[in-house]
Amino acid sequence: MKVLKIATAGSVDDGKSTLIGRVLYDTKSLTDDKLEAIEEKSRQRGFDYLDFSLATDGLVAEREQGITIDVAHIYFSTPSKSFIIADTPGHIEYTRNMVTGASTAQVSIVLIDARNGVIEQTYRHFFINNLLRIKDVVIAINKMDLVDFSEEKYNVIKGEIEYLASKSEYKDQNLTFIPMSALQGDNVVHKSEKMPWYKGETLMHHLENLDTDDISDISQARFPVQTVIRPKTSAYHDFRGYAGKIYGGDLVVGDEVAVLPSQTKSKIKSINFFDKEYTSAKRGSSVTITLEDNVNVSRGDMLVKVNEVPTIAKQIDATICWMDSAPLEVSQKYYIRHGVNDAQAKITRLASIIKTDFSGIEENPSELALNQIGDIQLKLSKPLLFDSYKDNKSNGSFILINPKTNNTVGVGFIK
Amino acid sequence: MWFTYLKTEYMSQRIIQVDALESEAIYIFREVVAQFEKPVLLFSGGKDSITLVRLAQKAFYPAKIPFPLMHIDTGHNFPETIEFRDRLVEELGVELIVRDVQDNIDSGRVKEETGRYASRNMLQTETLLDAIEEFGFDACIGGARRDEEKARAKERIFSVRDDFGQWDEKNQRPEVFDMLNGRIDLGQNVRVFPISNWTELDVWSYIKEEDIEIPSIYFAHKRKTFVRDGMIWSADDEVVFRDKEEEVLERMVRFRTVGDMSCTAAVLSDAVDIAKVVEEIRDSSISERGARIDDKRSEAAMEKRKQQGYF
Numbered sequence: 001m002k003v004l005k006i007a008t009a010g011s012v013d014d015g016k017s018t019l020i021g022r023v024l025y026d027t028k029s030l031t032d033d034k035l036e037a038i039e040e041k042s043r044q045r046g047f048d049y050l051d052f053s054l055a056t057d058g059l060v061a062e063r064e065q066g067i068t069i070d071v072a073h074i075y076f077s078t079p080s081k082s083f084i085i086a087d088t089p090g091h092i093e094y095t096r097n098m099v100t101g102a103s104t105a106q107v108s109i110v111l112i113d114a115r116n117g118v119i120e121q122t123y124r125h126f127f128i129n130n131l132l133r134i135k136d137v138v139i140a141i142n143k144m145d146l147v148d149f150s151e152e153k154y155n156v157i158k159g160e161i162e163y164l165a166s167k168s169e170y171k172d173q174n175l176t177f178i179p180m181s182a183l184q185g186d187n188v189v190h191k192s193e194k195m196p197w198y199k200g201e202t203l204m205h206h207l208e209n210l211d212t213d214d215i216s217d218i219s220q221a222r223f224p225v226q227t228v229i230r231p232k233t234s235a236y237h238d239f240r241g242y243a244g245k246i247y248g249g250d251l252v253v254g255d256e257v258a259v260l261p262s263q264t265k266s267k268i269k270s271i272n273f274f275d276k277e278y279t280s281a282k283r284g285s286s287v288t289i290t291l292e293d294n295v296n297v298s299r300g301d302m303l304v305k306v307n308e309v310p311t312i313a314k315q316i317d318a319t320i321c322w323m324d325s326a327p328l329e330v331s332q333k334y335y336i337r338h339g340v341n342d343a344q345a346k347i348t349r350l351a352s353i354i355k356t357d358f359s360g361i362e363e364n365p366s367e368l369a370l371n372q373i374g375d376i377q378l379k380l381s382k383p384l385l386f387d388s389y390k391d392n393k394s395n396g397s398f399i400l401i402n403p404k405t406n407n408t409v410g411v412g413f414i415k
Numbered sequence: 416m417w418f419t420y421l422k423t424e425y426m427s428q429r430i431i432q433v434d435a436l437e438s439e440a441i442y443i444f445r446e447v448v449a450q451f452e453k454p455v456l457l458f459s460g461g462k463d464s465i466t467l468v469r470l471a472q473k474a475f476y477p478a479k480i481p482f483p484l485m486h487i488d489t490g491h492n493f494p495e496t497i498e499f500r501d502r503l504v505e506e507l508g509v510e511l512i513v514r515d516v517q518d519n520i521d522s523g524r525v526k527e528e529t530g531r532y533a534s535r536n537m538l539q540t541e542t543l544l545d546a547i548e549e550f551g552f553d554a555c556i557g558g559a560r561r562d563e564e565k566a567r568a569k570e571r572i573f574s575v576r577d578d579f580g581q582w583d584e585k586n587q588r589p590e591v592f593d594m595l596n597g598r599i600d601l602g603q604n605v606r607v608f609p610i611s612n613w614t615e616l617d618v619w620s621y622i623k624e625e626d627i628e629i630p631s632i633y634f635a636h637k638r639k640t641f642v643r644d645g646m647i648w649s650a651d652d653e654v655v656f657r658d659k660e661e662e663v664l665e666r667m668v669r670f671r672t673v674g675d676m677s678c679t680a681a682v683l684s685d686a687v688d689i690a691k692v693v694e695e696i697r698d699s700s701i702s703e704r705g706a707r708i709d710d711k712r713s714e715a716a717m718e719k720r721k722q723q724g725y726f
Contacts, residue, residue, distance in 0.1 A: 003435050031699065070587065072568040073561040075614045084612060096589050103591040226445040231478040239477060245442045245593075271431070274473040278431040285433035286441035288476070299449050323589055337594050340449070399594050406575075406598040411591045 002212040003082045007102040007134075009125035010111030015142045019111065019182035020074055020087055021052020023204065026189035029076035049183065071097045080208055095371040096323035098128055099411055103397075107136040107210055109203075114147045114179070118160040120357055126161065127356040130168040131319065131373065131413065133390060136210055138176045140203065144195065145181040151197045154179045167358050170390075178203055219392045220308040221249035221283065223257075224339045225301045229288055241272060241288035242297055244340070247394040251289070251303075252280040259295055260302045260385045261312055266291040268303075300341035302385045310387045310395060316345075316378045317415040319354070320368070324402065324409035327367040328376070334409065335401040338384045339394065349377035376412075389413040436613055437470065437621070442593060443572060443609040444474035444556075448481055450597035451554040451605070455512070457543075458484040460496035461673040462629055463558030463610065466618050468503065469627055470609060471556075482556075483510035487543050489535040490517045491675045499630040514546045536675045544580045547604055554597070556607045562614045573597050574606045619696050623689045633692065635669045635684040646680035 010016040021038075024030045030038070042051045074085040086101030102108055108129045112122055129137050139161050147153045158177045165175060178187055179198050186192030189204045201209070229241040251257075255268045271278045272288040281287045289303065297303075304310065322328050328347060336345035352361040353374045361375075368374045389396030400410040433441070447454050456471060458464045471480045486500060504511040516538045519525045525538045547555065561568045571587050573595045588596055597605055610618065622629060639650040641661040650663040657663075668681035669692075686692040 070569045070584065072565075073612065074568065075562040075612075077614075077616075082614075082617075100589040100591050104593070226442070227449045229475055229478050233477070233479075236477045241477075243445050243474070245438060272476070273431050273433060274476050276429075278429040280430045282430065282432040284435060284438055285431055286438040286445070286474070287431065287433065335598070337596060339594065340446070394592060397592050397594075399591060399596065401596055401598055406596070406600065408588045408591075408596045411589070 002080070003084060004107065004207060004210060004212050005084045005086070005105045006207065007086045007088060007098070007105035007108045008111065009088055009098050009102070009108065009129070010140075010142075011113070011119065011121040014111040014113045015182045016087065016111050017053030018051075019109075019140065019142065019180075019188065020085055021050075021054070022182045022185055022188045023085075024074070024076055025050075025052060026185060027076055027078060027204065052182075071101045078204075078208060081212065083207065095124065095128070096321070098125065099132070099321050099323070102128060102132050102134060103411070105134060106212065107138065107207065108134045109138045109140050111140045111142050112157055114141050114143045114150075114153050114157065117153075117157050118164075122161075123164065123357040126164050126168075127358070127373075128321075130165075130170050130173060131321075133170045133393070134173065136174045136176070138178060138203065138206065141177065141179045142182055144179045144186060144192075145184050149179070149186075149192075149194045151195070154198070164358060176200070176206055178206065218283070219248040219387070220310075221251050221305060222247045222310070222387075222392065222395045223251060223289065223303040224341065224395075225297055225299055225303065226340050227299055228297065239290070240294070241290050242303065243286075243288045244303075245286045246281055246283050248283055248392050250280055250282050253278075256306045257291070257303045258306045258309060259291075259297055260304060260309070261383050262296070262301075263309075264293075264295045265306060266293040266295050268292075302341075304385075310385050310392075312383050312385055314380045314383050315348075316380065316384070316386065316398075316412075318376055318378065318398070318412040319373060319415065320376050320400070320410045320412040321373045322368045322370055322410050324407060325370050326402070326409075327369045328374075328400075328410060329367045333403065335403055336378065336380065336384070336398050337401060338386060338398040341384060343384060344381035345378045345400065347376055348379045351375040351377065375415075378412075386414050388415060436610075436617060437473075439593070439612065440467075440470045440609040441474040443595065443607065444471050446595045446597065447554050447556060447607050448475070450595070453550065453552050454482040454554040454556060454607075455485045455550070455552045456480075456482060456556045457558075458486050458500065458511075459558075459673070460486070460492065460500045460630060461558065462618055462622060462633060463560065465503070465627060465629055466613075466621060467556065467558050467609060468507070469621075469625060472507070480507060480509050483512050485512040485514070485546060485552075485555075487539045487546065488513050488515045488517075489539060489675045490515060491535050491677050493630070493632050493670075493673060493676055495630045495632045496673055499628075503628075512546070512550070514542050516542045518542070519545070536678050539675075540580065547580070552604060553599065554605045554607050556609065558610060559608050560613050560615070560618075561608075561611050570608060570611065572608055572611050574608070575599060576604050576606060578602045580604075616693070616696050619689075619693045623693050629689075630673060632670045632673060634689075635667050635687045635691075637665055638668050638681065639663050640666045640668060640681060647683065648680055649676060 008016050038050055038054045041054050072087045074087060076083050088098040088101035110125045141154055141157050179195055180187040182188055187202045191202055223244050223246050225242045226244045229243050231239050253268050253271055258265055269290045269292045271281045330347050330350050333346050336343050352363050353365045353372055354361050387395040396414045398412045399408050402409045475481055516535050519542055520527050525541050559567055571590050640647045641650045641657055641663050647668055667685055669684040670681050672679055686695045
């Protein structure tokens with residue numbers, strides 16, 4: 001089954017939860033007992049319509065305040081595809097969750113309230129989608145029922161977003177603008193009769209037709225070793241398998257590989273998955289690989305093709321999104337987790353804060369606060385084996401961990 | 416030998432593209448073993464934990480599963496589940512740890528519920544926390560899925576718990592790309608959910624595809640039952656409370672989840688094999704946990720239990 005991962009972003013009251021509820025309802029993905037619960041709750045609260053946000057707002061605090069606090073994952077399917085939605089909150093203080101949700105998404109939906117148009121939050125959401133280089137972005141212009149389904153309103157918002165796109169770094173993003181009313185169901189699953197001027201697809205039609213293969217993920221093959229499998233049984237006495245997931249490209253038995261960081265060369269002897277052997281494995285596959293030679297390989301090492309070696313360095317330049325209430329400061333030390341590799345990292349330079357409202361950068365700031373994005377330089381306790389984020393998302397990203405709290409405090413995108 | 420055979424037979428073209436969900440689950444299992452000292456797989460005998468066992472096998476093959484299985488036994492399990500559990504463990508050659516809720520009831524540490532909806536489901540938490548402390552487990556792998564329930568939809572793959580097993584739902588670590596941060600302090604532990612992103616239908620399809628054996632109560636069978644609040648309860652066993660006036664009839668039923676007998680209702684079904692079960696789930700208009708009375712106690716039932724350390 002093909003799986004399409006979707007992230008949603010919007011401000012408070014843009015109707016994001018309502019939109020998701022509407023998608024579930026119109027695709028008949030809500031089971032009777034869930035629908036009954038929503039009907040009953042809506043009645044209890046005296047609403048004269050079904051409050052679909054009740055389908056997704058899972059935490060007590062969220063239902064009390066009528067807002068979404070944490071990333072929720074919602075699953076549904078149509079005959080052609082499975083969909084996973086990461087529903088991320090729109091508040092300023094929870095922006096880190098949007099980065100979290102969007103990091104694994106193939107497509108992102110940015111909601112805009114047609115009455116308010118493009119606001120500061122929209123800039124931020126658009127910026128993050130661009131920073132994360134999400135290939136497909138849907139601009140869902142919602143609450144069209146409250147602006148008399150006005151084509152003019154729609155065009156103003158479209159123009160503003162296109163202007164943002166022209167100022168963005170990643171230009172290959174596919175933007176799709178859809179005017180809708182999630183509450184009334186216009187252009188979500190069913191085509192609206194109230195906006196004959198809109199000739200494009202409905203949201204679901206668009207999502208159904210998107211390619212699930214993340215094309216931007218095709219690059220050179222990277223095989224970070226998670227763990228070494230040594231059965232130590234008589235049947236597999238000499239078996240020494242390297243367990244990991246293949247990123248970027250495919251691997252084939254016989255490929256000449258370099259073991260990094262030692263750069264020792266060998267050949268792929270076998271590719272195993274459970275109790276069978278294969279001649280080649282596609283990217284995205286978790287497999288076990290054995291090598292022709294008895295070389296020293298351990299967790300954090302990486303197998304790559306000999307002529308496709310990534311950068312091996314003890315210094316990294318990156319853009320970072322800060323996710324902790326204690327700000328990032330120069331000369332502080334953190335743990336860095338790059339894929340399955342760990343090291344210590346010291347912030348040697350905080351070059352700038354990048355304004356997510358596209359108003360420029362602030363140079364040489366003293367600190368980077370929660371939800372701010374900036375450019376930094378890191379010095380590492382050992383060399384890491386990395387690519388630029390634009391070449392390989394998995395091997396071009398990292399997280400920073402505060403050694404005192406063990407919390408994940410930032411996510412970095414390598415330049 | 417097996418490998419030699421395959422090589423000669425198929426060496427020319429055998430390409431593998433591991434399914435995205437399966438690949439993700441295997442990746443998570445391997446991270447657990449690499450990042451933690453003492454992991455354990457919580458095994459209930461239900462379809463989700465049976466699926467986990469198969470994925471763990473795949474993650475480490477040809478080595479054995481490198482951690483024990485642990486069953487928190489409420490004493491109210493379906494006998495078919497226990498029989499199945501013991502057979503599976505024997506086949507795999509892994510260690511099984513069983514801890515009984517009954518022990519805590521006997522010693523007076525927890526009080527058993529009484530009345531119509533009495534269930535030992537909540538009491539499992541205390542026994543689980545005791546066992547984590549007894550063995551010093553730092554990672555407990557479970558089969559919870561995000562599609563099951565609203566609070567679970569917000570759960571992380573590596574979910575940190577404190578000394579009291581508490582879930583701080585408003586202060587969860589962000590999980591970006593597929594990097595998993597398993598760093599914890601002494602006394603903390605992590606709950607790990609490798610099939611977070613699977614749906615009920617995904618699990619059933621996988622069981623069918625992989626031809627995995629599951630306990631017989633998942634398939635339609637004749638059972639003495641009675642109806643209460645629109646749900647069908649097993650009348651075979653004395654642990655399920657029944658009023659005298661509630662009429663017992665033999666019905667063709669199966670169980671969609673296999674929890675404690677006292678809180679797991681049956682559904683009418685004629686799905687006697689796995690293909691029919693998959694078909695039935697696909698067409699179902701009632702959610703999986705719709706047959707779990709423990710979730711119906713209040714809208715926030717699951718979230719409250721999770722804060723207290725429930726799985």
